[in-house]
Every structure is written in structure tokens, then in C-alpha cells.
Amino acid sequence: MISLLLLLFCQDGAQVFLSEKEAVGRVFDRDMKVVKRDICLPAEVSNAVDRKLGRRVEDRYRLYIGLKNNKVARYAIVTDEVTKTLTMTFIVGVSVKGKVTDVVVMVHREYVGAEVAKRRFLNQFPGKDVEDPIRRNRDMIAIVGATLSCDAAMRGTRKVLSVIQEYLTKRPENVSSLLTASKPVTEQQYVMGTLCSITLYGPRDVAADAFAEIRKWDGILSNYDPESELSRLNKSRSANVSPDFLRFLKESRSFYESSEGAFDITVGGLVSGWGFPKKNYRIPSEGELKQLLDRGLKVEGDRVTLEGAAELDPGAIGKGFALDRAVDVLRAKGITSAFLDFGSTVYALGTPPGEAGWPVAIRDPFQTEEILGTLTLTNEALSTSGDYEKYFELDGRRYCHILDPRSGRPVEGIASVSLLAKTATEADALSTSIFVRGFASAKGACMVVLTGADSPVKMTPAWRNVFHVPSASAPPVGQK
Ligand code: ADP
Ligand code: MG
Numbered sequence: 001m002i003s004l005l006l007l008l009f010c011q012d013g014a015q016v017f018l019s020e021k022e023a024v025g026r027v028f029d030r031d032m033k034v035v036k037r038d039i040c041l042p043a044e045v046s047n048a049v050d051r052k053l054g055r056r057v058e059d060r061y062r063l064y065i066g067l068k069n070n071k072v073a074r075y076a077i078v079t080d081e082v083t084k085t086l087t088m089t090f091i092v093g094v095s096v097k098g099k100v101t102d103v104v105v106m107v108h109r110e111y112v113g114a115e116v117a118k119r120r121f122l123n124q125f126p127g128k129d130v131e132d133p134i135r136r137n138r139d140m141i142a143i144v145g146a147t148l149s150c151d152a153a154m155r156g157t158r159k160v161l162s163v164i165q166e167y168l169t170k171r172p173e174n175v176s177s178l179l180t181a182s183k184p185v186t187e188q189q190y191v192m193g194t195l196c197s198i199t200l201y202g203p204r205d206v207a208a209d210a211f212a213e214i215r216k217w218d219g220i221l222s223n224y225d226p227e228s229e230l231s232r233l234n235k236s237r238s239a240n241v242s243p244d245f246l247r248f249l250k251e252s253r254s255f256y257e258s259s260e261g262a263f264d265i266t267v268g269g270l271v272s273g274w275g276f277p278k279k280n281y282r283i284p285s286e287g288e289l290k291q292l293l294d295r296g297l298k299v300e301g302d303r304v305t306l307e308g309a310a311e312l313d314p315g316a317i318g319k320g321f322a323l324d325r326a327v328d329v330l331r332a333k334g335i336t337s338a339f340l341d342f343g344s345t346v347y348a349l350g351t352p353p354g355e356a357g358w359p360v361a362i363r364d365p366f367q368t369e370e371i372l373g374t375l376t377l378t379n380e381a382l383s384t385s386g387d388y389e390k391y392f393e394l395d396g397r398r399y400c401h402i403l404d405p406r407s408g409r410p411v412e413g414i415a416s417v418s419l420l421a422k423t424a425t426e427a428d429a430l431s432t433s434i435f436v437r438g439f440a441s442a443k444g445a446c447m448v449v450l451t452g453a454d455s456p457v458k459m460t461p462a463w464r465n466v467f468h469v470p471s472a473s474a475p476p477v478g479q480k
Contacts, residue, residue, distance in 0.1 A: 014109040017117050020078060020091075023106045024064055027076045027093035032066035037178050039063050041167055048166045049159070052130075057159050064091075065178065072096055072175060075168060077160045081152035083110045088152055092125075092160040098169055100125045103157055113149030121150060130161040177203075184337075184352065187211060192218050192319050192342070200330065200338035201353060209333065210326040210340070217322040220245055221314040223268065223277075230312050234268065238305040246302055252317055253299070255429040262441075263433035264405035266295045268311030274410065276401050281392035283399070289408045316402070320345045320383060320428025327424070340424075344384050344431075347424045348377035362467075365415040365449050372449075372457070373469040375420070383427035385435045386416035387451070398451075402435050411436055415455060419446040420466070 018026065028034050041049065041059040050056050058079075066074035075094045080087040086109035093101040103125040105117035115121070121143050128134050134154045136142045142150035168175050180203070187207035188197040191214050198207045220242070222228040226235075229245045241249070255263045270292045275281040284292070296307030306312070314321075319342040327347055330338050338349040339358045348358040357376035364370040365388045375382065387400035391410075399410040417435045421427035421444065434441050439448040445462040449455060459467065 014086075014107055015114050015117075016107050018104060018106045020062075020106065023078070023091045023104050024076065026104050027091055027102050028064070028066040028074060029068070032068050032073055033070075035065050035067070035179065037063045037065065039167070039178070041163065045163075045166045045171070049162045052162045052166070053159060057163075061163060063178070065175070067179075072179075074101060075164050076102075077163060078106070079156055079160060081156035081159075083108070083113055083116075083149045083152045086110050088116070088149060088156075090153060090156060092157050094161060094164050096169075098129050098161065098165060100128045100157060100161065102126060103153060105153070108149065110149065113146040115143045115146040116149035116153055118143065121146075122153070125153075125157055128157070128161075130158075130165045134158050189214075191215055192222070192322065193224065194319070194343050196319075196343075197341045198326070198338065199341075200335050200349075202333070202335045202337075206330060206333045206335055210329050213326050213329045214322045217244075217248075217318070217325055221248060221318045221322070223313055223315075230314060233304060233306065234311050238303070240302050241304050243302070246299075246304075248314075248318075248321060249297075249299060249304065251321065251425055252429070253297075255317065255426075255433065259429075259433035259437065259441075261406055262404065262436035263316065263429050265312050265314060265317065266297050266306070266310035267403055267405050268313035269295070269309040270403050270405070270408050271313050271315070271401070272311070273408075274399065274403070275392075276390060281394075281399070283394065284408075293406075293408050316385075316432035317425060317429045319343075320381065320424035320426070323347050323381070323424035342424075344386075344389075345381060345424050345428045346377070346383075347381045349379065351378050362418050362447070363416075366455060371470070372447075373467045375466050375468065377420070379422075381421050381424040381427035382418065383421070383424070383431040384416055384418040385431040387411075387414065388416070402432060404436050413451055414438065415449040415451045417442075417446065417448050420444060420463070 024034060039061050046059040062078040064076040065072060076091050078091045080089050089107040090105045092103050095101050103122045108114040108117060124140050133139055134157055136151060140154055184199045184201050185204045185207060186197060186199040188195060189211050198210050200207055220229045223230055225231060229242060233239050252265045273284040273288060273292050292309045294308040295310035297310055298305040323340050323342055323345060326340055327349055330349060336350045337352055340347045346360060351357045357378040359374055359376055360382055361371040361374045364372050365386050368388060385402060390401035392399050402411050404411055414435055417431045419427060419431050421430060439458045442460050445466055446460045447463045448458045
């Protein structure tokens with residue numbers, strides 16, 4: 001009765017019996033959790049299916065997996081078979097034991113033969129498995145006048161049984177990877193002086209590989225570890241450096257140049273002069289500042305020399321740089337969907353399956369539990385430099401951890417800079433340099449919050465386009 005009510009006749013003669021959603025509802029029990037996956041059979045599986053069926057069949061299918069109490073209970077595949085000249089679309093449900101549970105016709109397109117959709121015929125399928133002949137006049141009775149459509153249903157059911165046997169039953173690792181792909185894995189580690197979290201769709205050990213890469217760079221760039229290459233150079237003042245370290249220095253140098261000196265990794269001595277690393281805050285004397293401003297960095301081949309008061313501080317770029325290297329690792333391992341969060345700098349790889357992007361929220365620098373708005377990221381990085389995390393106050397004046405390398409003094413007048421960039425390195429370095437240079441230097445999608453009584457927010461047009469300011473009732477989202 002229901003199928004008669006839903007029967008729709010289309011102009012070209014196609015009869016739509018059930019939508020895919022309705023068909024899936026028919027094939028799975030109400031208490032099953034159903035996940036949908038588009039699969040593409042690897043060559044060895046598709047060859048095995050072809051051999052078994054004695055014909056070549058397609059290698060792409062829409063698969064549904066039904067879970068009961070978190071255990072796989074049933075599969076279903078939506079597929080097409082040619083009836084006479086047109087295709088018929090139907091779904092075949094199969095138990096984990098490999099027995100047909102249901103065959104339901106969704107769309108029949110030929111002018112004749114739609115009787116195939118009748119239960120009288122379809123009720124013969126349940127219980128059949130991949131070893132059953134499922135052939136007309138052998139173990140199935142076809143409907144007179146709908147022979148070709150009935151044959152198509154039988155052929156298609158044998159095909160589905162074979163695909164499930166070869167792809168899922170014989171290779172259970174495919175089932176688990178299809179299921180883990182539905183839930184992201186998250187790994188968190190304390191590294192580079194802060195908590196880093198990596199969320200990805202894929203195997204957990206890939207997250208561990210990404211962390212190993214970040215740790216490798218921490219081993220090279222840390223200014224807390226006296227054994228890192230950077231610390232050793234700070235001590236020795238001149239050394240032949242590794243290709244990795246040289247790569248980092250060259251990238252840093254390019255931001256120094258493009259920011260006209262507002263971004264400068266040789267500020268380590270100044271940062272210490274103000275007492276930031278050890279929290280022994282103080283205001284350096286004029287004479288001390290003058291001495292600390294006299295710096296230089298010379299790179300000749302792989303020979304690097306620190307001049308004057310230069311001391312390398314990776315703080316404004318190291319995390320972004322390490323994130324990009326971790327993204328390289330994820331891409332090389334075939335991950336297409338991940339979110340890497342280093343707190344002030346994040347990178348979004350691809351999108352979560354079926355979604356537009358990774359949601360993030362921007363904090364209000366004056367009320368850090370509140371958010372200013374949200375963005376959705378895809379294959380891009382977001383970085384925020386703020387005056388609210390590391391600073392000290394003296395006589396009512398706030399001294400923040402971002403210094404103008406040219407004056408040697410903490411920047412004032414800006415509370416935070418957030419910006420989007422194609423790489424985490426660029427986002428990290430530019431959020432710092434724009435903090436120093438002010439909103440006038442902002443390019444691309446950037447937002448600057450100024451300090452002052454009314455704390456005005458300035459946004460570039462590109463930022464305005466992607467920034468979503470929530471209504472008062474919207475709950476905060478994201479990880480930033
Ligand atoms: P966060 O540490 O929150 O990611 P930034 O990326 O802006 O913030 O980096 C700030 C750090 O970089 C400071 O703590 C300091 O160690 C270093 N630094 C401060 N001023 C500069 C500057 N003008 N250029 C490069 N590095 C800086
Ligand atoms: Mg930075």
C-alpha cells in the first residue's frame with residue numbers, strides 16, 4: 001500500500017518507488033545506526049568480483065553500514081542494473097553473515113517491467129548468499145512480462161553479494177577503516193612550550209607521525225633546550241648549520257625583509273632584556289636598549305653568524321613553521337581532512353567529511369571567555385597575536401611580549417591581530433609583524449582590535465567576507 005502511495009510517474013516513464021533515504025530506512029532496523037560511504041574498489045577486489053561473476057562490473061558503489069550496539073550488523077549497497085536499455089536503481093541489504101536481508105527497487109525506468117518492484121517477486125531474495133545461483137527458473141520465479149527487469153534484479157543482487165564478500169567479508173580491515181573514517185581521531189601533546197592538538201580523519205598513528213615531525217623541529221628550534229641547534233648557535237655565535245635550520249632561517253629572513261624589520265627573529269636579547277622568558281619582568285635602561293638594538297645576522301652558504309646583540313628567538317614563527325611541516329607529513333600519508341591547533345596558530349586541511357570547513361572562533365581580547373565571531377577554514381591557516389597572554393603591568397601601563405625590533409620596546413595600542421594565510425608559517429609571522437606595524441600594513445583577510453576605551457575593531461574587506469559575527473544567543477564554537 002505504502003509503495004503504491006509513493007509511486008510517482010515521471011515524464012520519461014521512470015517510476016520512482018522510493019527515495020534513497022526511504023529505501024535505506026526500509027533495509028535497516030530502526031535501532032541501527034547507519035553510516036554512508038561512497039566506495040571505490042581497489043583493482044584486486046574489483047578483479048576478484050569480475051572473475052566471480054564472469055563479467056565486468058563497476059568499481060564504485062554507495063555503501064551503507066548498519067551498526068547495532070556499535071557492532072556491524074548489516075550492509076546495504078545501492079546500485080544500478082540495465083533492464084532492457086535503461087537502468088533500474090535498487091538497494092540490496094545483506095547481513096554480516098553474507099545473506100540477503102532485503103531487495104528494494106527504488107527507481108524503474110523502462111516502460112515495461114515495473115512489476116519487478118512487487119514484494120511477491122522480491123520476497124524470494126532474503127536468505128540467499130553469494131553461493132546461491134539466484135537465477136531464473138533455477139531458484140527464482142520471475143514475473144511474466146517483467147522478465148528482463150527481474151533478471152536485472154537477480155544479476156544486481158549477485159553483484160552486491162560478491163562486492164560485499166570480496167571487499168568487506170574477506171578484508172575486514174576495510175570495514176574498520178571505513179568506520180574509523182567516520183570519526184576523527186584527536187591527539188594532544190605538550191610541545192614547543194604549549195599544548196598542540198591534531199584532529200584528523202584517518203589512522204591514529206598518522207597523528208603520531210605528525211607529532212614526531214613537530215618534535216623534530218622543536219629539537220632544532222627550541223630556545224629552551226640548550227642542546228637545540230638554535231640554542232647552540234646563540235651560544236657559539238657562529239656555526240655551520242643543517243639544511244633544515246637553514247631553511248627555517250631563510251623563511252624567517254624573507255618575513256624580516258617583507259615586513260621592513262618589524263618581524264625579526266634576532267630579538268631574543270631584547271625579549272630577555274624585558275624579562276619575558278623567565279617572567280623576571282623589568283624595564284631595561286636606555287643604555288641597555290641601545291646596546292641590544294645593535295644586531296645583525298649573516299648567512300654565507302651554510303655558515304651563520306650572529307652579530308652584536310643578536311640572539312635568535314623562534315617565538316613568533318616556530319609554531320607555524322612546525323605546523324606546516326606536520327601538514328606536509330599528513331598530506332604525504334594521504335590525509336585529506338585534518339585540523340592542527342597550536343593555540344595561537346591553527347591550520348585546517350581540507351574539510352571534515354560532508355562539511356564546508358573547520359569552524360573556529362576568535363576570542364575577544366578583552367574578555368577572553370567571550371568570542372568576537374567565527375570563521376570556517378579550508379586549506380588555510382589562522383593566527384592570532386595578542387597582548388593578553390604574555391604581558392606585565394607597571395604603573396598602570398601594559399608591556400606586552402611583542403616588541404618593535406626597531407625601537408626595542410613593547411608595542412602599544414593594539415590588543416590583537418588575527419589573520420588568514422595559505423600557510424601556518426605565513427599566518428604566524430604576519431600576525432606578529434602586523435601587530436608591530438599596525439592595521440595600515442594589513443593585507444588579505446585580517447582583523448585588528450585596538451586598545452582604548454571603545455576598543456575599535458578594524459577589518460579588511462576580505463576578512464569581513466568570511467567573518468561571521470554571532471547573534472547574542474549563539475553558542476561559542478571552535479577551538480581557538
Ligand atoms: P604567540 O607566542 O602567542 O604565538 P607571536 O606569534 O606573536 O605570539 O610571537 C610572539 C613571540 O615572538 C614573543 O613572545 C617573542 O618571543 C617573539 N617576538 C616578539 N616580538 C617579535 C618581533 N617583532 N619579531 C619576531 N619575534 C618577536
Ligand atoms: Mg606569530
